[in-house]
Amino acid sequence: MPLESPHHVVVVGGGFGGLQLVKDLKGAPVKITLIDRRNHHLFQPLLYQVATTLLATSEIAWPIRRLFRDRPEVTTLLADVEGVDPGAKTLTLKGGERIGYNTLVLATGATHAYFGHDEWEPVAPGLKTLEDATTIRRRMLLAFEQAEMETDAEARDALLTFTIVGAGPTGVELAGIIAELAHVTLPQEFRNIDTRKTRVILVEAGPRVLASFAEELSVYAQSALEKLGVEVHIGERVTDCSAEGVMIGETFIGSRTIVWAAGVQASPAAEWLGVPADKAGRVVVEKDLSAPGLPDVFVVGDTASVFQEDGKPVPGIAPAAKQQGAYVAKVIKARLAQKPVPAHFRYRHQGSLATIGRRSAIIDFGRFKLTGALAWWIWGLAHIYFLIGTRSRFVVAWSWLWIYLSGQHTARLITQKETLQAAPLDGGKDR
Amino acid sequence: MPLESPHHVVVVGGGFGGLQLVKDLKGAPVKITLIDRRNHHLFQPLLYQVATTLLATSEIAWPIRRLFRDRPEVTTLLADVEGVDPGAKTLTLKGGERIGYNTLVLATGATHAYFGHDEWEPVAPGLKTLEDATTIRRRMLLAFEQAEMETDAEARDALLTFTIVGAGPTGVELAGIIAELAHVTLPQEFRNIDTRKTRVILVEAGPRVLASFAEELSVYAQSALEKLGVEVHIGERVTDCSAEGVMIGETFIGSRTIVWAAGVQASPAAEWLGVPADKAGRVVVEKDLSAPGLPDVFVVGDTASVFQEDGKPVPGIAPAAKQQGAYVAKVIKARLAQKPVPAHFRYRHQGSLATIGRRSAIIDFGRFKLTGALAWWIWGLAHIYFLIGTRSRFVVAWSWLWIYLSGQHTARLITQKETLQAAPLDGGKDR
Numbered sequence: 001m002p003l004e005s006p007h008h009v010v011v012v013g014g015g016f017g018g019l020q021l022v023k024d025l026k027g028a029p030v031k032i033t034l035i036d037r038r039n040h041h042l043f044q045p046l047l048y049q050v051a052t053t054l055l056a057t058s059e060i061a062w063p064i065r066r067l068f069r070d071r072p073e074v075t076t077l078l079a080d081v082e083g084v085d086p087g088a089k090t091l092t093l094k095g096g097e098r099i100g101y102n103t104l105v106l107a108t109g110a111t112h113a114y115f116g117h118d119e120w121e122p123v124a125p126g127l128k129t130l131e132d133a134t135t136i137r138r139r140m141l142l143a144f145e146q147a148e149m150e151t152d153a154e155a156r157d158a159l160l161t162f163t164i165v166g167a168g169p170t171g172v173e174l175a176g177i178i179a180e181l182a183h184v185t186l187p188q189e190f191r192n193i194d195t196r197k198t199r200v201i202l203v204e205a206g207p208r209v210l211a212s213f214a215e216e217l218s219v220y221a222q223s224a225l226e227k228l229g230v231e232v233h234i235g236e237r238v239t240d241c242s243a244e245g246v247m248i249g250e251t252f253i254g255s256r257t258i259v260w261a262a263g264v265q266a267s268p269a270a271e272w273l274g275v276p277a278d279k280a281g282r283v284v285v286e287k288d289l290s291a292p293g294l295p296d297v298f299v300v301g302d303t304a305s306v307f308q309e310d311g312k313p314v315p316g317i318a319p320a321a322k323q324q325g326a327y328v329a330k331v332i333k334a335r336l337a338q339k340p341v342p343a344h345f346r347y348r349h350q351g352s353l354a355t356i357g358r359r360s361a362i363i364d365f366g367r368f369k370l371t372g373a374l375a376w377w378i379w380g381l382a383h384i385y386f387l388i389g390t391r392s393r394f395v396v397a398w399s400w401l402w403i404y405l406s407g408q409h410t411a412r413l414i415t416q417k418e419t420l421q422a423a424p425l426d427g428g429k430d431r
Numbered sequence: 432m433p434l435e436s437p438h439h440v441v442v443v444g445g446g447f448g449g450l451q452l453v454k455d456l457k458g459a460p461v462k463i464t465l466i467d468r469r470n471h472h473l474f475q476p477l478l479y480q481v482a483t484t485l486l487a488t489s490e491i492a493w494p495i496r497r498l499f500r501d502r503p504e505v506t507t508l509l510a511d512v513e514g515v516d517p518g519a520k521t522l523t524l525k526g527g528e529r530i531g532y533n534t535l536v537l538a539t540g541a542t543h544a545y546f547g548h549d550e551w552e553p554v555a556p557g558l559k560t561l562e563d564a565t566t567i568r569r570r571m572l573l574a575f576e577q578a579e580m581e582t583d584a585e586a587r588d589a590l591l592t593f594t595i596v597g598a599g600p601t602g603v604e605l606a607g608i609i610a611e612l613a614h615v616t617l618p619q620e621f622r623n624i625d626t627r628k629t630r631v632i633l634v635e636a637g638p639r640v641l642a643s644f645a646e647e648l649s650v651y652a653q654s655a656l657e658k659l660g661v662e663v664h665i666g667e668r669v670t671d672c673s674a675e676g677v678m679i680g681e682t683f684i685g686s687r688t689i690v691w692a693a694g695v696q697a698s699p700a701a702e703w704l705g706v707p708a709d710k711a712g713r714v715v716v717e718k719d720l721s722a723p724g725l726p727d728v729f730v731v732g733d734t735a736s737v738f739q740e741d742g743k744p745v746p747g748i749a750p751a752a753k754q755q756g757a758y759v760a761k762v763i764k765a766r767l768a769q770k771p772v773p774a775h776f777r778y779r780h781q782g783s784l785a786t787i788g789r790r791s792a793i794i795d796f797g798r799f800k801l802t803g804a805l806a807w808w809i810w811g812l813a814h815i816y817f818l819i820g821t822r823s824r825f826v827v828a829w830s831w832l833w834i835y836l837s838g839q840h841t842a843r844l845i846t847q848k849e850t851l852q853a854a855p856l857d858g859g860k861d862r
Contacts (some may be wrong), residue, residue: 039572039845058487063843068537069619078576078845097580145509149528188500189507344537379525395826412494414470414509 006031012040013107014064015316017301020325032074050133052177053412057130057137084272090263110302113263114128120241124258137416143257147193158197158254158398163246166262173407175202176357179228203233217362220371223358266303278305287344300324314347437462442539445472447749448732451756459648459764463505481564484843485607488561515703520599537700541733544694551672555689569845574688578624589685591629593684594677597693598635600785607634607788634664651802655787696733709736718775729756745778784810
């Protein structure tokens with residue numbers, strides 16, 4: 001049981017920001033309650049690799065409570081937060097339980113935004129959770145399976161057309177891997193279809209792919225995608241999504257598999273606190289990342305709107321969330337020690353990386369830019385370095401090396417309910 | 432596309448029997464259609480390790496069509512078979528498509544039987560598919576999570592009581608690992624509960640655990656289980672299962688997690704063919720494994736009732752299914768070559784193995800019997816040897832070595848719908 005008296009820090013969200021904060025509070029005179037809706041921390045930058053059969057779910061996710069098993073002052077709860085009462089300094093869990101705090105840190109993240117078309121979500125799932133990844137993996141693999149059985153040419157073409165909406169890093173990475181899967185990995189395995197004729201369509205409303213990178217790298221990335229056989233549609237808008245296909249501007253394209261990789265919608269932290277939010281729902285925080293008027297409540301990561309000194313927004317990437325978590329830990333420790341508090345959070349951009357397919361990547365470290373195979377190796381080493389735990393590092397390294405050498409993906413499993421409409425052997429089973 | 436004329440062998444089921452048959456037909460003048468409801472072959476002997484967080488799903492499952500990518504005469508279909516017309520020599524797929532065959536092999540397996548109490552299935556899931564394994568894994572992990580939050584002592588005890596029905600290899604293996612998970616792996620990670628107080632109850636209606644092994648090994652196994660903290664109930668019957676708990680005879684025990692590892696119910700192959708079945712629904716086959724009166728239809732594996740020369744039934748284990756698949760391949764090849772056909776199938780028992788927890792096993796090779804740590808190593812090497820593909824062998828070996836050395840399980844992920852009742856961030860998402 002936690003001690004009775006110490007300062008109680010409640011952290012909501014076990015993503016990059018929340019975990020960094022709890023790590024950095026080690027040794028501080030506090031008790032900590034870490035609450036998440038999931039039992040695992042997810043290494044989101046590699047989630048697209050689960051969706052595209054390169055990695056298995058357990059290779060990029062770790063039980064949160066295991067990470068803090070040696071920290072008796074940290075209590076981990078699997079629970080849904082439903083609201084915050086900043087006046088009473090309590091938060092309410094689903095089920096009604098209330099938890100008091102001295103300091104609250106909200107690190108609850110964001111999801112994708114459908115720009116007012118939430119009805120598209122069932123046919124165009126996004127990619128934020130492990131279940132999203134296995135849903136996309138299942139749909140993609142099932143499309144090939146169904147195409148192998150389909151006798152109608154038009155229906156077969158729609159099954160073999162994959163549309164990715166949004167050409168940020170996730171969209172680009174998905175498109176590249178799906179194209180390689182269809183054009184390189186699968187052709188030998190099907191007898192009735194030629195998977196090399198698979199269309200992979202990447203749609204971006206903005207003026208270029210990977211808009212957060214330098215323009216020359218966008219040009220490289222687009223040409224690398226096109227070499228892999230991806231059809232890149234720039235400056236075009238998706239105007240409708242359905243089970244049959246996608247409308248790009250005024251043109252309908254039959255496409256049974258659509259993946260949504262556009263837009264950002266923050267979690268409802270601003271609503272919980274009753275404080276101002278930006279258009280994407282992010283809390284517009286103070287310079288020390290506290291919520292306006294609530295000095296004991298901090299908001300970090302994708303659910304906070306933070307600006308750099310040059311006026312640019314801090315990007316919604318893992319290193320930014322980690323830096324914010326580390327900064328808030330510093331503030332909390334300084335306050336408790338009654339030392340001067342660091343005046344405001346400063347973001348240090350360490351660089352941007354993205355992969356295009358299995359052997360190419362782009363790196364943007366500002367002055368230093370790199371493309372191609374060497375960039376891919378650096379990208380791979382960087383991501384293995386940041387994975388938690390020796391075992392995961394090793395297993396992911398092995399998976400990648402295997403794929404690199406053999407060209408075979410191994411996590412090609414169709415699981416969960418959608419697999420087949422009814423199972424004659426064991427119909428009605430709880431899945 | 433397959434050739435027009437050759438003899439068409441249709442195989443239903445990509446388990447051990449079906450795969451062995453297709454492998455052994457290599458080089459025969461046939462075209463083969465392999466149909467399965469799932470896209471993957473499952474290494475069922477290790478499925479309990481996925482349910483208990485030791486292995487990840489992709490470590491024991493492989494896309495079937497990948498296994499035969501170098502065999503252009505093999506077409507793999509992901510489809511549900513709904514019936515067979517032995518007169519017309521066709522089978523019907525869900526959706527109505529008909530497929531003609533010259534020779535049909537049914538290798539459709541079996542599932543667990545609830546002895547007339549199918550209503551227990553939702554609260555006491557069995558362990559036959561990857562989804563079963565992740566369902567059990569999720570329920571087990573959620574029980575600990577909910578116990579950590581539960582304030583009512585009785586409810587907490589029920590959450591920390593796990594009941595396994597049936598003490599065959601699967602039941603024994605599950606009980607051992609769950610006890611170790613609760614008593615060794617988890618204690619450090621929880622703050623409000625003591626997971627060492629977890630009860631693991633193994634109920635067996637028969638007179639001993641592991642009835643298919645020599646009696647001295649059953650005695651050893653039971654005592655090894657009890658040392659791990661498993662409560663073994665022998666000669667007792669489960670008379671009711673509910674979401675609250677289990678009735679053993681006349682006694683109610685609060686137990687929120689129940690796993691069913693008893694009974695066998697064959698797939699409906701006998702119904703499809705309109706031939707006699709035994710009590711468990713297995714086709715009573717001829718000595719050459721053909722269905723009675725249907726010389727062009729073979730039934731192998733768990734869905735066939737086959738006897739040894741001493742009158743004992745052939746056990747429902749992977750080596751038996753493989754031997755049957757190999758035998759039928761021989762018969763098909765001999766018939767096509769118009770050579771004498773092997774008179775009848777003979778089963779050669781190679782031995783029985785089972786593990787108890789993480790470092791002990793029993794081995795029964797008839798005259799040669801072994802227990803303890805050395806048996807565990809032999810068991811491990813044997814299973815790694817039988818896994819398909821270099822990569823899986825390596826990854827599973829690594830996972831086990833890691834668990835052995837560190838005592839930490841790594842695939843402790845709660846996924847899928849049951850996780851939390853509603854997700855505030857992205858409610859209504861398709862999972």
